Amino acid sequence: MLNFFSPTLALLFQEAERSRLGEMIYQTRTAAANPDLSKFLVIGALLFIIGVAGVLTRRNIIVIFMSIELILNAANLNFIAFSRYLSQTGSPNALAGQIFAVFVIVVAAAEAAIGLGIVIALYRNKETIWVDEIDLLKW
Amino acid sequence: MTLSGYEALFFWIFGLAAIFAGLLTVMARNAVHSALFLISSLVSVAALFVLSGAEFIAGVQILVYVGGVMVLFLFVIMLVNVGAEERGRDEIFNNQRQVTASLIFCFLLVGGVLYSVNRGYQGLQARSDQPSAERIAAEQARRDQTYANSGTGSSKITRDSQNIGNSLYRYASLPFEIASVLLLVAIIGSVMLARTLKQEASADDVDPEVLKEEIARDPGLAKIEPQLD
Numbered sequence: 543m544l545n546f547f548s549p550t551l552a553l554l555f556q557e558a559e560r561s562r563l564g565e566m567i568y569q570t571r572t573a574a575a576n577p578d579l580s581k582f583l584v585i586g587a588l589l590f591i592i593g594v595a596g597v598l599t600r601r602n603i604i605v606i607f608m609s610i611e612l613i614l615n616a617a618n619l620n621f622i623a624f625s626r627y628l629s630q631t632g633s634p635n636a637l638a639g640q641i642f643a644v645f646v647i648v649v650a651a652a653e654a655a656i657g658l659g660i661v662i663a664l665y666r667n668k669e670t671i672w673v674d675e676i677d678l679l680k681w
Numbered sequence: 682m683t684l685s686g687y688e689a690l691f692f693w694i695f696g697l698a699a700i701f702a703g704l705l706t707v708m709a710r711n712a713v714h715s716a717l718f719l720i721s722s723l724v725s726v727a728a729l730f731v732l733s734g735a736e737f738i739a740g741v742q743i744l745v746y747v748g749g750v751m752v753l754f755l756f757v758i759m760l761v762n763v764g765a766e767e768r769g770r771d772e773i774f775n776n777q778r779q780v781t782a783s784l785i786f787c788f789l790l791v792g793g794v795l796y797s798v799n800r801g802y803q804g805l806q807a808r809s810d811q812p813s814a815e816r817i818a819a820e821q822a823r824r825d826q827t828y829a830n831s832g833t834g835s836s837k838i839t840r841d842s843q844n845i846g847n848s849l850y851r852y853a854s855l856p857f858e859i860a861s862v863l864l865l866v867a868i869i870g871s872v873m874l875a876r877t878l879k880q881e882a883s884a885d886d887v888d889p890e891v892l893k894e895e896i897a898r899d900p901g902l903a904k905i906e907p908q909l910d
Contacts, residue, residue: 576685604757637845
């Protein structure tokens with residue numbers, strides 16, 4: 543009895559497995575061939591998290607500033623993706639995302655100028671750019 | 682919004698390039714290499730902007746970020762000393778415990794953010810006022826009709842910059858003016874911050890006690906007369 547059923551069962555399982563796997567592969571391929579809003583958001587999220595990791599782990603204060611630029615850029619990517627999504631649905635305020643991205647770029651430029659001014663002042667006074675050696679406020 | 686065909690191909694190329702260049706920015710030992718990888722990441726993101734139909738923002742990104750901010754970064758890297766890092770003597774990451782804790786935090790953040798993006802997008806698609814495919818196609822056709830043909834006639838001329846200019850001055854003129862004040866503050870602030878002691882002394886902007894100490898260290902400072910006008 544078992545001898546008769548086990549190959550059949552195995553075949554059935556295999557069939558189900560194959561079809562589910564095939565379905566998954568098919569869905570992944572269609573999703574990859576037609577990237578939509580969520581793919582833009584995923585790229586933005588990954589860039590954001592790489593930036594956060596850079597801010598938290600690096601010792602060089604200039605690289606920390608660069609990571610902050612990466613974070614701001616990821617936010618911009620999200621704004622633009624949503625702007626495109628809204629414009630395709632015919633929304634009247636679809637350009638709001640692009641306007642906001644302009645302001646984010648302005649703030650990023652101002653932040654970089656001030657931050658690098660602080661780095662130069664710091665380097666002149668403490669002769670270091672390692673953040674773990676700048677511990678005047680640490681008790 | 683759905684990209685297909687060669688747009689999808691370009692999306693994956695530039696998206697993956699942006700992420701890998703971002704990773705290399707964080708992991709490069711030399712700060713100059715970090716800056717160059719950040720430039721390539723920014724250019725890739727600008728290409729994604731072009732794919733989403735935001736040509737003006739893409740141009741601004743290249744001009745302001747790559748042309749302005751990153752050049753500033755490179756100058757500052759050359760001003761401060763990064764020799765020890767280049768020669769590979771110094772540790773580039775914080776101490777072990779800190780790195781471990783922050784990496785665990787980042788992995789949690791990856792999970793949380795991807796989960797919420799997925800859930801949020803599913804919720805967005807499940808909304809009842811989601812436009813149908815026909816409506817999106819009609820919107821696209823309407824836009825194609827209103828856009829002028831380019832010189833060769835092979836493509837349409839986008840009106841992105843014109844639209845952004847219109848809405849910037851019509852709906853966001855107050856933030857626009859405030860942004861100009863912000864930039865002015867940034868210019869003055871960075872000039873004030875980056876002054877040397879000599880420049881501060883000649884502007885009579887040093888605490889007398891501090892100046893006395895500094896003159897004891899460097900007698901040349903005493904010769905500088907405050908230039909008041």
